[in-house]
Amino acid sequence: MTSIDGALLDFKRLDQLAQGNTSIHRLDPRAKVLATVVFIVSVISYGKYELTALLPFFLFPVFMVAFGNLPLGYVVKKILLLCPFVLMVGIFNPFIDRVVLVQLGPFGVTGGMISFASIIIRAALTVGISIVLVSVTGFPNICRALERMGMPRVFAVQLLFLHRYIFVLTEEGGRVSRARQLRSFGGKGLGIKTHGSLLGHFLLRTWLRAERIHMAMLARGFAGKFHSRHEYRFGGSEILFLFGWSTLFITFRLYNGSQLLGSFLTGIFP
Amino acid sequence: MSHHIVEVRDLHHVYPDGTSALRGVSFRITHGESVALIGANGAGKSTLLLHLNGYLAPTSGEIRIGDYPLTKATLPEIRRAVGMVFQDPDDQLFMPTVYDDVAFGPFNLGLPIQEVERRVMDALEQVGGTHLRNKPPYHLSEGEKKKVAIATVLSMSPDIFVMDEPTNGLDPFSRRQLMALLKEFNHTKIFTSHDLDMVLELCDRTIVLHNGEILADGLTTEIFRDDNLLSHCHLEKPLSMQGCPICGKQ
Numbered sequence: 231m232t233s234i235d236g237a238l239l240d241f242k243r244l245d246q247l248a249q250g251n252t253s254i255h256r257l258d259p260r261a262k263v264l265a266t267v268v269f270i271v272s273v274i275s276y277g278k279y280e281l282t283a284l285l286p287f288f289l290f291p292v293f294m295v296a297f298g299n300l301p302l303g304y305v306v307k308k309i310l311l312l313c314p315f316v317l318m319v320g321i322f323n324p325f326i327d328r329v330v331l332v333q334l335g336p337f338g339v340t341g342g343m344i345s346f347a348s349i350i351i352r353a354a355l356t357v358g359i360s361i362v363l364v365s366v367t368g369f370p371n372i373c374r375a376l377e378r379m380g381m382p383r384v385f386a387v388q389l390l391f392l393h394r395y396i397f398v399l400t401e402e403g404g405r406v407s408r409a410r411q412l413r414s415f416g417g418k419g420l421g422i423k424t425h426g427s428l429l430g431h432f433l434l435r436t437w438l439r440a441e442r443i444h445m446a447m448l449a450r451g452f453a454g455k456f457h458s459r460h461e462y463r464f465g466g467s468e469i470l471f472l473f474g475w476s477t478l479f480i481t482f483r484l485y486n487g488s489q490l491l492g493s494f495l496t497g498i499f500p
Numbered sequence: 501m502s503h504h505i506v507e508v509r510d511l512h513h514v515y516p517d518g519t520s521a522l523r524g525v526s527f528r529i530t531h532g533e534s535v536a537l538i539g540a541n542g543a544g545k546s547t548l549l550l551h552l553n554g555y556l557a558p559t560s561g562e563i564r565i566g567d568y569p570l571t572k573a574t575l576p577e578i579r580r581a582v583g584m585v586f587q588d589p590d591d592q593l594f595m596p597t598v599y600d601d602v603a604f605g606p607f608n609l610g611l612p613i614q615e616v617e618r619r620v621m622d623a624l625e626q627v628g629g630t631h632l633r634n635k636p637p638y639h640l641s642e643g644e645k646k647k648v649a650i651a652t653v654l655s656m657s658p659d660i661f662v663m664d665e666p667t668n669g670l671d672p673f674s675r676r677q678l679m680a681l682l683k684e685f686n687h688t689k690i691f692t693s694h695d696l697d698m699v700l701e702l703c704d705r706t707i708v709l710h711n712g713e714i715l716a717d718g719l720t721t722e723i724f725r726d727d728n729l730l731s732h733c734h735l736e737k738p739l740s741m742q743g744c745p746i747c748g749k750q
Contacts, residue, residue: 245636245639368596369596370596390596393596394594394595394596394636394638397638398590439590442586442588442591443591443594445550445555445586445591446584446591446592446594447594448555449555449579450579450604450653451576451579451580451605451608452608455608457607457608
């Protein structure tokens with residue numbers, strides 16, 4: 231149970247970070263969301279053996295962490311949390327794809343090894359930037375940005391509710407599961423059967439809660455529309471941010487960014 | 501100021517599963533009164549409350565809020581007039597921040613943004629919660645949540661203030677604070693509660709429900725002296741009216 235509670239606290243930390251007041255935090259969420267989308271599409275559109283060309287992309291998350299005043303350790307820890315899943319995805323590549331692509335002296339680097347490394351780097355980039363985006367923007371603002379860019383309101387409202395009630399529901403789930411644990415004395419309780427009815431009860435509770443929330447909304451005149459104070463403006467700094475970074479990502483994608491940086495540097499220091 | 505009146509005439513409610521929850525309830529609450537609805541679990545308190553802002557429709561009988569009978573057409577006006585605070589503040593607070601939550605009602609009323617802003621700040625100030633305005637609701641303590649839930653209703657400037665179990669789940673200090681706050685309101689107030697000491701302090705009048713019927717309706721102090729009535733309704737005298745547990749003195 232401690233792990234669920236711990237994960238929850240960490241979630242809340244994301245929200246606290248989003249309340250910062252740096253130049254990155256103050257940008258219109260739409261600019262940040264769009265730049266992130268361009269970033270992710272660029273990163274995942276590479277071929278499976280691409281490795282070096284991905285490395286320059288770390289510039290963007292590092293920039294955001296630095297200027298958004300985020301704790302680097304926290305972001306890295308969050309990325310590591312997802313590592314097991316990524317490892318599962320790519321772990322068999324080195325065994326399946328044994329074609330040697332690069333010969334480093336006596337050691338032959340196979341295609342499988344390279345594609346495995348490529349998967350890990352891509353995951354780190356995309357997961358990392360998503361976490362960074364939420365911590366400099368806040369989940370509700372991202373939903374609003376998506377809505378204002380044309381996502382149907384129903385989805386935006388769904389996401390907002392999910393974010394609001396995930397805390398309440400996890401806490402409730404935690405309590406139910408603790409109650410079961412305490413009465414099963416280290417054994418399995420009654421096995422899978424209890425979990426069935428446990429889940430059923432949980433669903434019913436969720437349903438009842440949804441009804442009560444709807445009641446509270448109706449009591450305050452809800453008529454299907456969410457209003458909010460729009461205080462963000464898509465101004466000069468947003469345009470600069472969005473187009474600057476997008477151009478960079480697309481350039482990296484079209485020309486090998488590492489080579490570009492390399493020739494640029496060797497051009498300066500011949 | 502006749503719109504602060506709540507009138508219920510011969511109200512019956514039968515749930516779809518056949519449970520008869522209210523059986524001929526009638527009362528009239530006038531402007532500025534503070535009334536407690538008490539009764540055992542399952543006596544029909546919550547069902548009655550849900551009728552007052554039209555969430556449940558009566559099986560038979562009539563409800564009038566102020567000058568309006570409660571019908572589908574008058575529902576929006578009645579929901580503005582009757583501010584209802586639910587028992588679990590987690591159900592009441594569903595927006596990303598406290599500010600958004602308090603602004604939810606006024607925005608739905610179609611008020612301009614400056615007016616919304618003013619009302620939100622007024623409501624938060626009234627409950628002593630201006631410093632909470634940018635916090636997400638799940639970061640609040642239970643007492644803070646209750647206060648904010650009250651602010652979400654105050655911001656709509658209701659004429660009638662209805663609250664289900666106000667002091668439930670609060671520590672003694674938060675309970676005191678909340679009671680002091682509720683005492684200041686000039687609205688017509690209706691509370692349901694099992695906290696009879698609170699009822700004694702806040703409500704001059706008490707309505708006792710039992711199995712969907714009104715068994716008594718009168719001065720709180722008189723009702724709480726009637727031992728037979730209380731025990732018949734599974735209730736008990738408030739602690740402050742019982743003798744000292746050590747010396748037995750009143």
